[in-house]
Amino acid sequence: MRKIRVVIAKPGLDGHDRGAKVIARSLRDAGMEVVYTGLRQSPEQIVGSALQEDADVIGISILSGAHNHICPRIMNLIAEKGLEDVLVVIGGIIPDADVPGLQKIGIEGIFQPGTTMQVIVDFITDNVRSERKTL
Amino acid sequence: MAFTQKKTAATTGISESASGHPVKPLYVAEDIEGLDYSEHLGDPGEFPFTRGIHETGYLGKLWTMRQFSGFGTPEETNRRYRELLSAGGTGLSVAFDLPTLMGRDPDDEMSAGEVGKCGASVACLDDMRSLFVGIPLGEVTTSMTINSPAAVIFAMYLVVAEEHGVSWKDLSGTLQNDILKEYIAQKEYIYPPEPSMRMVTDVFSFCSDHVPRWNTISVSGYHIREAGATALQELAFTLRNGIEYVEFGMRSGLSADQFVPRMSFFFNAHNNFFEEIAKYRAARKLWATVMRDRFGATDPRSLKLRFHAQTAGVSLTAQQPYNNVVRTALQALAAVLGGANSLHTNGLDEALSLPTKEAALIALRTQQIIAHESEAVKVTDPLGGSYYLESLTRDLEAGAVEYFNQIDGMGGMIPAIEQGYPQREIAQSAYGSQQAIEAGVCPVIGVNRYVDESKQTVPTLYIDEDIADQQRERIRRLKSTRDSSQVVRSLDELRRAAKGRDNLMPLLLEAVRANATLGEICDAMRDVWGEYEETPFV
Numbered sequence: 001m002r003k004i005r006v007v008i009a010k011p012g013l014d015g016h017d018r019g020a021k022v023i024a025r026s027l028r029d030a031g032m033e034v035v036y037t038g039l040r041q042s043p044e045q046i047v048g049s050a051l052q053e054d055a056d057v058i059g060i061s062i063l064s065g066a067h068n069h070i071c072p073r074i075m076n077l078i079a080e081k082g083l084e085d086v087l088v089v090i091g092g093i094i095p096d097a098d099v100p101g102l103q104k105i106g107i108e109g110i111f112q113p114g115t116t117m118q119v120i121v122d123f124i125t126d127n128v129r130s131e132r133k134t135l
Numbered sequence: 136m137a138f139t140q141k142k143t144a145a146t147t148g149i150s151e152s153a154s155g156h157p158v159k160p161l162y163v164a165e166d167i168e169g170l171d172y173s174e175h176l177g178d179p180g181e182f183p184f185t186r187g188i189h190e191t192g193y194l195g196k197l198w199t200m201r202q203f204s205g206f207g208t209p210e211e212t213n214r215r216y217r218e219l220l221s222a223g224g225t226g227l228s229v230a231f232d233l234p235t236l237m238g239r240d241p242d243d244e245m246s247a248g249e250v251g252k253c254g255a256s257v258a259c260l261d262d263m264r265s266l267f268v269g270i271p272l273g274e275v276t277t278s279m280t281i282n283s284p285a286a287v288i289f290a291m292y293l294v295v296a297e298e299h300g301v302s303w304k305d306l307s308g309t310l311q312n313d314i315l316k317e318y319i320a321q322k323e324y325i326y327p328p329e330p331s332m333r334m335v336t337d338v339f340s341f342c343s344d345h346v347p348r349w350n351t352i353s354v355s356g357y358h359i360r361e362a363g364a365t366a367l368q369e370l371a372f373t374l375r376n377g378i379e380y381v382e383f384g385m386r387s388g389l390s391a392d393q394f395v396p397r398m399s400f401f402f403n404a405h406n407n408f409f410e411e412i413a414k415y416r417a418a419r420k421l422w423a424t425v426m427r428d429r430f431g432a433t434d435p436r437s438l439k440l441r442f443h444a445q446t447a448g449v450s451l452t453a454q455q456p457y458n459n460v461v462r463t464a465l466q467a468l469a470a471v472l473g474g475a476n477s478l479h480t481n482g483l484d485e486a487l488s489l490p491t492k493e494a495a496l497i498a499l500r501t502q503q504i505i506a507h508e509s510e511a512v513k514v515t516d517p518l519g520g521s522y523y524l525e526s527l528t529r530d531l532e533a534g535a536v537e538y539f540n541q542i543d544g545m546g547g548m549i550p551a552i553e554q555g556y557p558q559r560e561i562a563q564s565a566y567g568s569q570q571a572i573e574a575g576v577c578p579v580i581g582v583n584r585y586v587d588e589s590k591q592t593v594p595t596l597y598i599d600e601d602i603a604d605q606q607r608e609r610i611r612r613l614k615s616t617r618d619s620s621q622v623v624r625s626l627d628e629l630r631r632a633a634k635g636r637d638n639l640m641p642l643l644l645e646a647v648r649a650n651a652t653l654g655e656i657c658d659a660m661r662d663v664w665g666e667y668e669e670t671p672f673v
Binding site for chain 1: 233234236237239245246247248249252253317321322323324361362363449452453454486487488562565566569573582595597598600669670671672673
């Protein structure tokens with residue numbers, strides 16, 4: 001069984017990368033293969049990285065409140081490139097009011113402030129597409 | 136050094152602080168052996184200022200209650216400022232949104248979704264006017280949290296002050312203007328280090344001639360700590376950044392005493408109560424010593440480290456958010472006992488959003504309760520002489536000096552940043568502290584102790600999306616009504632000057648007066664200097 005491959009992405013203008021880096025290391029320690037894109041990546045760059053890395057998971061970190069603008073663009077590109085079997089999760093300061101909207105466009109894991117690393121590791125392990133687990 | 140990551144045996148009774156500092160169950164006289172009162176402490180107001188920079192502590196003047204605030208349009212933020220001032224706040228502190236921090240206009244493609252979200256949107260002179268309508272700029276001091284485009288925003292503020300009829304000579308306040316901690320921690324940088332440092336020293340030099348009461352920089356450990364640093368790393372990297380600025384200022388032709396008196400600092404106020412107090416005391420002592428011995432500063436004002444403190448945003452929990460009021464109060468008390476000159480207290484809801492009006496008011500009241508009810512302000516440096524505190528202060532100082540030597544050995548802070556050294560140190564500490572919380576080694580009430588499964592909710596502030604439309608419309612209107620030939624001319628002159636060595640402030644003032652926007656001005660300098668990009672690592 002190959003390792004789960006994750007792209008951790010930080011879109012938008014924000015530079016607060018503590019969360020993205022801590023989660024990247026936690027996923028790596030949990031046995032996943034992790035690529036961190038660095039700061040200020042456009043939706044095109046993020047989906048491009050996922051394609052190039054043959055990622056099973058895209059993890060988006062947004063703390064600035066720009067998620068309602070950025071996430072739909074990422075999800076459209078994912079559909080365009082035929083990457084629907086990639087699990088998309090987001091972590092950051094996501095108000096309760098915005099959760100249903102993000103779920104509706106296909107973001108499965110939404111991790112609000114206070115989520116532990118273990119919850120995120122378990123969610124990814126349980127929800128990554130099974131056909132990908134056995135690739 | 137006394138601060139190490141090494142584990143100590145549980146049987147010795149020695150535990151370890153979150154910074155990796157061994158903590159004994161009891162401190163006695165021999166723990167401060169060799170500590171000489173006049174050499175290491177001094178009375179308050181006397182070298183090396185360990186016990187404070189004012190002879191009379193808070194009896195002469197309380198700290199400034201300066202609540203960092205900004206969201207949405209300049210008009211909305213202006214309303215919050217008036218509320219804070221009428222509630223007894225004694226200074227202002229502007230939070231700008233991310234497009235402003237990154238030198239981009241609201242209509243820039245990269246600004247989509249970010250306008251007005253994390254702070255006020257200020258992209259042109261007219262925005263700056265709206266931000267300060269009805270606020271007496273000659274009486275209230277304003278702090279502006281802006282770094283890469285600091286000189287541009289400062290130019291806007293100077294023009295607005297002039298319009299209020301306030302002479303630059305009487306204007307007082309603070310520009311954060313600390314680009315080094317952006318490369319290290321917060322990552323809101325635009326240009327490469329060399330031209331960025333030139334803008335910083337241009338502000339030093341311009342203010343020493345024209346705005347003598349202005350704090351030209353706020354060398355910030357706050358963001359370094361929030362990014363994950365320990366108290367020691369915060370102390371060491373911040374003061375080493377301060378040293379780097381002094382070196383660059385002197386290299387630009389200024390003498391230390393010409394600009395160091397207007398340098399100020401900004402520290403975090405975190406959970407470990409005594410360690411935080413010791414950190415502020417060590418910072419004052421280190422700065423005084425370094426300014427005297429390394430740079431030959433003689434003006435007493437060059438030796439006195441003045442600092443703002445803010446309670447630790449990262450310590451706030453989304454779980455059981457009302458507990459955050461208590462955390463913030465303890466952190467604020469540590470800042471006060473450490474002699475903070477200015478203080479911001481966080482809102483209880485800030486793990487979830489910018490603070491509501493009610494949360495911001497409780498935060499301010501917290502400071503007022505400390506100031507007026509606790510009687511903690513009646514004695515200067517009341518913990519001075521404590522075996523534990525003095526021993527901690529000495530250990531922190533020694534640990535910081537080791538970091539200074541290491542960074543000096545790399546050729547200074549900029550080479551160290553380019554090698555990713557402070558960034559890696561901080562990321563390592565951040566990961567360690569997350570692991571300690573998840574393993575339950577570091578107790579956090581409501582998170583890994585006394586967990587309550589029922590979700591305690593608090594009202595939060597929601598920023599409307601139509602703010603972006605309003606701000607875009609404002610820029611569009613401005614661009615269609617201003618004299619564009621004047622804009623083009625001022626930006627051309629700015630580009631030309633950016634290639635040379637002349638002080639940029641007069642040209643920035645000219646561009647601002649011509650109604651060039653923040654984005655246009657920053658783009659002109661991008662044309663010449665390019666942008667900085669860091670190599671990502673995990």
